[in-house]
């Protein structure tokens with residue numbers, strides 16, 4: 001079965017791309033993912049906070065002659081030490097991944113402001129990344145900032161990074177915009193070659209025993225796919241950009257639904273953390289079987305056939321399906 005797909009101008013063997021997670025951090029697990037059939041990988045993000053604190057630490061070391069060493073710079077983020085230890089380490093990992101793997105390696109920058117850290121996009125490009133994913137993780141909690149101002153911050157950030165690099169650029173965003181469709185179009189105008197739908201914002205939790213607030217990261221399930229599925233279907237064919245799905249992709253059925261809705265690639269993190277790299281092979285086998293059983297010649301043939309533009313029931317993706325869903329639920333009980 002021909003599962004090839006084009007994402008950000010990269011020709012990929014299939015639509016399965018492991019997204020940023022601890023599984024894409026080390027070369028051993030990256031090699032396992034490649035062997036299992038992953039078509040490309042997205043490395044964990046280099047975080048704005050890490051870069052800015054490294055820069056500040058170097059600055060104050062130079063200014064005041066303090067004893068700050070390369071090692072102690074990493075220590076500013078003890079909680080990050082196991083995940084991603086800073087820009088130097090990040091670039092080393094990126095270079096090793098590029099030297100070792102044959103599939104495309106997508107680097108990731110994660111931040112929320114158009115600061116000096118965006119220059120790292122160029123450094124990442126120079127280190128050989130095939131593409132860059134910009135994860136804009138912005139919680140709009142400032143009551144003095146109206147929606148359009150927040151949207152402008154996103155766009156400025158994309159423009160800044162776009163100016164810095166020539167490699168393909170994707171933008172990973174959350175779904176919380178007043179007009180998601182309009183925003184998608186503007187992100188593409190600002191320079192995004194692809195959109196990654198959607199960032200999964202980790203919700204803080206309160207521990208009632210210790211009375212502390214913590215991140216409490218819980219892995220996703222296929223239940224979370226629906227929001228992505230709706231917007232994939234609405235945006236397919238309407239924006240001049242590649243579309244990647246992330247959040248809730250666990251099974252071959254999830255992948256097929258997203259491709260029918262219009263996804264160019266489907267990204268996985270939780271499912272691979274749960275089941276290990278070989279899960280890629282299981283999912284690919286399931287996708288191939290389904291397509292063969294229905295006499296498809298390629299994955300491309302299926303792509304977008306149930307997007308909003310092609311669906312015989314376009315209203316299903318919008319409000320008009322709402323009352324129908326509610327009445328159908330009550331009539332079943």
Ligand SMILES: Cc1cc2nc3c(=O)[nH]c(=O)nc-3n(C[C@H](O)[C@H](O)[C@H](O)COP(=O)(O)O)c2cc1C
Nearest residue numbers: 019020021044045135200220246247248268269270
């Ligand atoms: C432990 C963990 C670490 C992650 N690290 C990153 C990261 O560094 N950068 C990023 O953009 N996304 C990161 N993500 C988000 C995933 O790439 C993915 O978008 C999200 O988990 C939703 O997909 P899923 O349902 O397949 O897990 C992380 C997710 C997990 C579970």
